[in-house]
Amino acid sequence: MARIIVIGASTGGLRAAYTLSKEVGKTHEITVVSNTPEFHFVPSNPWVAIGWRKRSETSFPLRERLEKKGARFFSTGAATIDAEKNIVITGGGEALPYDYLVIATGPSLAFDDVPGLGPQPQGHTVSICTVEHAEAAYARYEEFLKDPGPVIIGAAQGASCFGPAYEFACILDVDLRKRRLRKKVPITFVTSEPYIGHMGLAGIGDSKALMEHELRQRHINWRTSATIRRVENGKMIVHTNEAGEEQMPFKYSMIIPAFKGVDAVASVPGLVNPRGFVMVDEHQRSKKYPNVYAVGVCVAIPPVEPTPVPVGVPKTGFMIESMVSAAVRNIKDEINGLKPCASPTLNAVCLADLGDTGVAFVAKPQIPPRDFTWAKKGAWVRLAKIAFEKYYIRKMRRGNAEPFYEKMIAAALKIKKIE
Numbered sequence: 001m002a003r004i005i006v007i008g009a010s011t012g013g014l015r016a017a018y019t020l021s022k023e024v025g026k027t028h029e030i031t032v033v034s035n036t037p038e039f040h041f042v043p044s045n046p047w048v049a050i051g052w053r054k055r056s057e058t059s060f061p062l063r064e065r066l067e068k069k070g071a072r073f074f075s076t077g078a079a080t081i082d083a084e085k086n087i088v089i090t091g092g093g094e095a096l097p098y099d100y101l102v103i104a105t106g107p108s109l110a111f112d113d114v115p116g117l118g119p120q121p122q123g124h125t126v127s128i129c130t131v132e133h134a135e136a137a138y139a140r141y142e143e144f145l146k147d148p149g150p151v152i153i154g155a156a157q158g159a160s161c162f163g164p165a166y167e168f169a170c171i172l173d174v175d176l177r178k179r180r181l182r183k184k185v186p187i188t189f190v191t192s193e194p195y196i197g198h199m200g201l202a203g204i205g206d207s208k209a210l211m212e213h214e215l216r217q218r219h220i221n222w223r224t225s226a227t228i229r230r231v232e233n234g235k236m237i238v239h240t241n242e243a244g245e246e247q248m249p250f251k252y253s254m255i256i257p258a259f260k261g262v263d264a265v266a267s268v269p270g271l272v273n274p275r276g277f278v279m280v281d282e283h284q285r286s287k288k289y290p291n292v293y294a295v296g297v298c299v300a301i302p303p304v305e306p307t308p309v310p311v312g313v314p315k316t317g318f319m320i321e322s323m324v325s326a327a328v329r330n331i332k333d334e335i336n337g338l339k340p341c342a343s344p345t346l347n348a349v350c351l352a353d354l355g356d357t358g359v360a361f362v363a364k365p366q367i368p369p370r371d372f373t374w375a376k377k378g379a380w381v382r383l384a385k386i387a388f389e390k391y392y393i394r395k396m397r398r399g400n401a402e403p404f405y406e407k408m409i410a411a412a413l414k415i416k417k418i419e
């Protein structure tokens with residue numbers, strides 16, 4: 001009997017656990033080690049931060065669901081990984097031996113790259129990267145509404161996750177207009193991207209024109225190729241080549257930080273790149289430890305092109321699903337004495353909610369030149385995103401291992417054909 005451990009139980013890890021339990025769970029032992037007892041649907045975070053969703057609507061407890069599937073569950077997190085001895089030590093001190101390990105720990109948020117960046121008490125900006133941060137962002141937003149003023153939204157140098165920053169800028173604009181407060185709130189979008197709509201992907205279809213138009217329509221100014229030097233209470237010091245160093249005042253600011261690898265993973269010798277992301281081969285296997293697989297944001301993917309200010313590549317749900325499918329298939333093959341042969345497709349598909357409309361992006365493959373790109377705006381995208389959220393959470397709560405994002409891209413491609 002093979003012992004398989006999955007670390008992390010979110011978009012990548014939970015789907016890996018469900019798929020492993022379906023594919024090999026009857027005859028092999030599956031253990032999930034998470035540092036949180038709940039699953040939470042991360043793409044809902046912008047809505048949580050504006051008060052359009054409650055955490056309880058987008059989360060569910062993991063233990064019962066996983067144990068029903070026959071998996072063991074530890075919610076004390078992985079403290080260390082001894083990849084030479086094939087052992088995970090949990091935060092509770094349990095030593096768990098494994099034959100195969102799937103790392104799905106997502107990112108650690110590198111607020112400390114920029115002095116003063118990030119949530120209180122250390123920093124002066126809010127974040128939507130975790131549900132806890134999104135809840136705190138909403139609490140700050142409620143305070144801000146009593147005495148509104150300038151807002152800065154964006155993504156710091158080295159960031160890779162730009163879609164949620166655009167989403168948050170636009171839904172904030174919509175929310176403030178609904179409250180008739182918009183005229184009191186100048187909004188500036190500050191981003192390390194070389195141009196609006198780059199998204200860390202060298203653009204997707206006409207995303208530059210589309211997103212510039214969208215920000216212009218909403219009277220949202222922007223700075224691109226921006227480096228945030230530091231953040232002080234109510235003041236952001238931003239450098240661009242055009243304007244030099246600017247001191248930008250704000251009363252509310254949400255900035256997506258750069259990501260790096262989580263400590264338990266980043267400290268394993270030979271496993272990770274200098275930022276702590278797991279270096280994998282084309283089969284999602286560690287280049288140094290062949291029985292260690294990695295999926296999701298914790299995986300190292302090089303930037304698609306050089307940019308004046310560094311930006312990373314986003315790892316979105318569809319891509320993560322394809323990494324999970326490849327990793328599970330390869331583990332199953334290895335258990336059966338076969339050579340791993342499955343590789344992920346690494347396409348990007350994203351539905352962005354802009355509060356009163358939405359934008360869908362499809363990039364196939366994610367690195368240009370591409371066979372296919374598509375970016376379209378419409379109220380249908382917003383409705384599709386809301387429907388997808390409900391569908392995804394309901395199915396994941398029931399333990400369903402279907403590739404949901406694959407279904408979504410198939411539906412998007414159908415719409416493209418109809419057009």
Ligand code: FAD
Nearest residue numbers: 008010011012034035042043077078105106296297316317
């Ligand atoms: P995570 O979701 O970050 O999960 C990692 C898990 O591992 C977490 O539960 C974490 O607590 C746990 N963990 C960390 N360290 C340990 C440890 N030592 N031991 C045990 N567990 C640990 N993509 C899209 O396709 N569409 C979207 O609309 C979209 N919206 C997004 C919105 C936001 C705000 C963000 C931040 C990202 C969004 N993404 C979106 C990108 C991506 O799909 C998500 O980030 C996705 O959740 C990444 O999945 P993951 O499993 O790799 O990492």
